Amino acid sequence: MTATSGMGRLGIDIGGTFTDIALELGGERFTSKVLTTGNRPVDACLVGLRRVMQASGAAPADIAVVIHGTTLATNAIIERQGAVTALVTTRGFRDTIEIGTEGRPEQYDINILKPLPLVPRRRRFTVAERLDSKGNVLLALDEAGLEDLLPHLDASGAEALAIGFINAYVNADHERRARRFFRRRRPHWSISISSDVSPEFREFERFSTTCANAYLQPLMSRYLAAFEGELRALGYACPLLLMLSSGGLTSVDTARDFPVRLIESGPAGGAIFAGGIARRIGLAGAISFDMGGTTAKICMLDGGTAQTSRRFEVGRVYRFRKDSGLPIRIPVIDMVEIGAGGGSIAHVDELDRLAVGPRSAGADPGPACYRRGGRDFTVTDANLLMGRIDPLGFAGGAIRLSMEAAQRAVNEGVGLALGLDEAVAAFGTTEVVCENMASATRVHAIESGKNANDRAMIAFGGAAPLHVCQLADKLGVNRIIIPQDAGVGSAVGFLRAPISYELVQTVYEALDAFDYRRANRICAGMEAAARRHVEVGAGRRAHLKVRRKAYMRYAGQGHEIAVSVPVERFDAGASGMLQALFDREYRKVFGRNVGGVAGGEIVSWSVDVASEPFCEPDAAPFLPPDGEPSMRQVFDTASRQLLSFAVVARQRLAPGCTLPGPAIIHEAETSIVVSSAFAARVLAHGDIELQRMAAR
Secondary structure (H helix, E strand, O other): OOOOOOOEEEEEEEOOOEEEEEEEEOOEEEEEEEEOOOOOHHHHHHHHHHHHHHHHOOOHHHEEEEEEEEOHHHHHHHOOOOOOEEEEEEOOOOOHHHHOOOOOOOOOOOOOOOOOOOOOHHHEEEEOOEEOOOOOEEEOOOHHHHHHHHHHHHHOOOOEEEEEOOOOOOOOHHHHHHHHHHHHHOOOOEEEEHHHHOOOOOHHHHHHHHHHHHHHHHHHHHHHHHHHHHHHHOOOOOOEEEEOOOOOEEEHHHHHHOHHHHOOHHHHHHHHHHHHHHHHHOOOEEEEEEEOOOOEEEEEEEOOEEOEEOOEEEOOOOOOOOOOOEEEOOOEEOOEEEOOOOOEEEEEOOOOOEEEEEEEOOOOOOOHHHOOOOOOOEHHHHHHHOOOOOOOOHHHHOOOOOHHHHHHHHHHOHHHHHOOOHHHHHHHHHHHHHHHHHHHHHHHHHHOOOOOOOOEEEEEOOOHHHHHHHHHHHHOOOEEEEOOOHHHHHHHHHHHOOEEEEEEEEEEEEHHHOOHHHHHHHHHHHHHHHHHHHHHHHOOOOOEEEEEEEEEEEOOOOOOEEEEEOOOOOOOOHHHHHHHHHHHHHHHHHOOOOOOOOOEEEEEEEEEEEEOOOOOOOOOOOOOOOOOOEEEEEEEOOOOEEEEEEEEEHHHOOOOOEEEOOEEEEOOOOEEEEOOOEEEEEOOOOOEEEEEOOOO
8 A cells, every 4th residue: 555644543552461553544444463561561562563564564654643552550550560659748647548438348348458558658748737628728838847858758768759738629839839849859759749630629539649640650751751762763753642541642741740540541442432433323322342351341331422430449459349449530431340351260269169350361371272371261261162263363363272272271170170061161151251241231330320231232352242242142232333443442442532631620619609700710720721731732723622510419418420511601690500400410310309408519620621533434445255154163152052153254244244143253353253142234334233133
């Protein structure tokens, strides 16, 4: 092909098992999937990058932007590999990040384990200062006290410093003065202040988020500098943008300042990918199902837009269980993530039951069938034994799988322990992992006030198309969409994402005493600050879209809901308009409004500024059919018997083609297993729709 200079867009997603690369250039898309290199993740990036560039015939000058998402920030917190961090807080609040809240992952466990804070008590220091809840100074900042802390901070070996004062979200003056003091005295420290990182009430979450940001800053600054250096050395002079947990893109400078916003960047790209598919097809409600090598991610979509939140947890002690991790309070796409991936290990639990995950074989050593030293029986091994995976075509043929190694793993593992033959153990493993995912989906849907079974499911990631019919049977889902290049969906999602930035600020406003002039000043200031972040990547001339939300509750309630509000300036009649919007949203979420209480109140404002999302390229060209499809013996989970499956290549199915199950549709990075309960149809843009057939 002939490349169009400076028009290519490159997405790079580093996952726990695979690193995915997607390049769009000249109306075509080129993809690659390689095993993640744990110690030096940039190595896998460069291997995948070289492959897609060779396949496209492009040169570095043909690339306009590189968009990157990584699990490095998440892994640094989970593995406790971040910087030596100290915390300076208000006197009397040294232990806030350890006391936490009353949330418990195990309600009746008297020996419950809680996540250890990133900053141990010996590196937590206090200083005299105090603001009231309105930001008024009750006790001035003791700068002599800051001077006295320096020898103790030096002795602690601190490389990074988090500063979090009580009520600083209302008045940041004390935190900013403390930051100026330490920057003058210790310019080599990375310093984060809570009023910049998470200017919201609830001190535990705010301090925890600020500590995480400080903890990640040195590591992520070094990583981003090294990654950018590798690209420049290869001749890529284009901008490097980072995927945020909120589903937008940002500049390297912003990512260095706020690395905590990168923690869920990869999964966020998947939700953006699914949202684009939902909008293109016209799905009012959908479930995004992203299953890779290590985890599965479930997200609810309405009108093609992912559900969002301002709080999530990382480094959970009870993996994938609520209230067992470190709280992070930033804008984030709301999804449930569980330990269910191709590398999830099957084992026998303490009750002698077959269990799967959350422990994963990862990329090194990987599933037993990879022949890289792994001996545990995994979900990928089970799929191989069931006939779902071609051992010679896995990951586009880059990894040759060993049937004998998978058989040995099951016979020496769960098969031996439970007295199961290979076929039953393999089927049981996929049943358990799909039930785990179905259970998580049901709970997430209920907590979101939604039903799972009246939505279409959009499946992507290397493992999702293998399991989606099996999962749909458990959830009662009748319609499934598998997009083109589903195996590298998150990397493709990076290419669809807008450059954006969201700011949240806690400012209490009772609607019966609403000060619309104050609200206008606050929202205008937040919008200006968000625009500055976005314009770094999008340019000052870019057309930007502004969205505004008010986080509201009834007076006396402890938690709030997000209410979308107009971006126009408020006037004297705004109070009634805001109350009506809140009542409508509350009724939508909870089914009814609360009577007999005072009116609504606003606790926080949110302003999001975003560029236009990037367009989808044309559908990939299709090849003419090459005769009758080949056949393969595969265990069919719908009929629970071994059946003869038709096996066809995806690129030979043109729009309008239909294919009843049982069948396998294979492409470079994944395979779609169409059970006997479903029939496949190729849609106009090349997406494949699976529709449940009537009982035969």
